[in-house]
Amino acid sequence: MGYARAREGDLVETLEGLIFDVKGLVQPPDKVVAYLRYIEDPSGDRRRGDKTYVKLYSLDERERTLRSRYPQYLYYDPVFGEYLDGVPNRLIAMIYQPRKKVLELLSEPSQDVVETQSIEFVQEIQHSSGVPLGKLGLSGSILVNLHTDESDIDLVVYGREDCKSVHEALRRLMRGSQTPVSRYGFKGLKKLYESRMKDTHMPFRDFLRMEKRKLSQGKFKGRDFFVRFLPDWDEVDEKYGDRLYRVAGYAKIGANVEDDSESIFTPCRYVISGTRILEGSIVPPPMEIVSFRGRFCEQAKKGEKVIAQGKVEKVIDKDGSEYFRLILGAKPSDFMISIR
Numbered sequence: 001m002g003y004a005r006a007r008e009g010d011l012v013e014t015l016e017g018l019i020f021d022v023k024g025l026v027q028p029p030d031k032v033v034a035y036l037r038y039i040e041d042p043s044g045d046r047r048r049g050d051k052t053y054v055k056l057y058s059l060d061e062r063e064r065t066l067r068s069r070y071p072q073y074l075y076y077d078p079v080f081g082e083y084l085d086g087v088p089n090r091l092i093a094m095i096y097q098p099r100k101k102v103l104e105l106l107s108e109p110s111q112d113v114v115e116t117q118s119i120e121f122v123q124e125i126q127h128s129s130g131v132p133l134g135k136l137g138l139s140g141s142i143l144v145n146l147h148t149d150e151s152d153i154d155l156v157v158y159g160r161e162d163c164k165s166v167h168e169a170l171r172r173l174m175r176g177s178q179t180p181v182s183r184y185g186f187k188g189l190k191k192l193y194e195s196r197m198k199d200t201h202m203p204f205r206d207f208l209r210m211e212k213r214k215l216s217q218g219k220f221k222g223r224d225f226f227v228r229f230l231p232d233w234d235e236v237d238e239k240y241g242d243r244l245y246r247v248a249g250y251a252k253i254g255a256n257v258e259d260d261s262e263s264i265f266t267p268c269r270y271v272i273s274g275t276r277i278l279e280g281s282i283v284p285p286p287m288e289i290v291s292f293r294g295r296f297c298e299q300a301k302k303g304e305k306v307i308a309q310g311k312v313e314k315v316i317d318k319d320g321s322e323y324f325r326l327i328l329g330a331k332p333s334d335f336m337i338s339i340r
């Protein structure tokens with residue numbers, strides 16, 4: 001099999017029936033960086049055909065499962081400079097694409113309640129934002145027909161300008177009193193906090209303050225939704241190997257957010273200045289904060305002061321220039337909060 005063109009939001013199924021979430025937009029030529037999400041298990045609560053599956057939630061649980069049972073999906077990546085989870089192209093049976101799922105459901109004569117509400121949400125967003133239907137997709141459990149009655153709606157938007165249009169549409173919808181789209185209330189945020197605590201430790205008061213202002217998550221007709229905003233293929237200018245990434249330590253920093261224009265996208269990016277190393281590795285001040293996890297999108301705004309903790313990484317460009325950045329999301333101790 002040749003180069004598998006997969007990206008964030010896609011799911012990959014292996015020849016042996018494992019299902020992985022694809023991470024990032026820059027992929028090696030011979031494999032796909034992805035994290036294990038569903039495995040077959042007779043005691044599982046998710047059924048597809050005659051097979052049952054369990055969903056793996058925390059990154060730690062996913063990695064333990066790979067190390068103990070499927071080590072062939074762990075590899076050292078010379079560009080990213082560390083061990084990653086990935087599926088070799090030769091072991092890929094299927095790449096599930098969110099845009100195709102929308103078209104599939106629209107042509108389905110019979111849908112369950114989750115499928116019905118997911119398509120209604122797509123149509124609401126398409127109508128409110130004016131973006132072409134082909135720029136919207138459905139990811140998550142519904143993409144691989146492993147959803148339950150309680151499953152969230154995972155919407156994906158492609159293309160920078162269309163992402164901005166959808167983001168603004170969500171702002172308008174959440175301001176309205178007669179729309180089916182709403183922000184999380186206290187109960188919803190408490191439930192979200194309890195699920196996130198497996199992977200991201202943060203005091204509840206800080207979590208509440210940071211999350212309640214986000215537009216990429218909320219409720220549609222009472223069902224949780226999350227919107228992932230992605231650049232489209234022609235907007236990704238980095239190719240695998242253009243830059244090298246090297247782990248340079250772990251640190252807590254204080255900084256000012258100079259630019260949040262990439263904060264809604266996955267990966268999200270915050271340009272920072274006035275960086276101070278508060279704890280941990282002593283390195284040149286990071287110039288940006290980046291995360292490949294949707295939970296850190298919309299985490300800070302331009303002009304805010306933040307405290308953040310995560311992996312420090314040195315980025316070496318192909319012209320030999322280098323700079324440092326802070327990466328959020330690999331450890332439960334990673335966080336970013338604005339300082340009032």
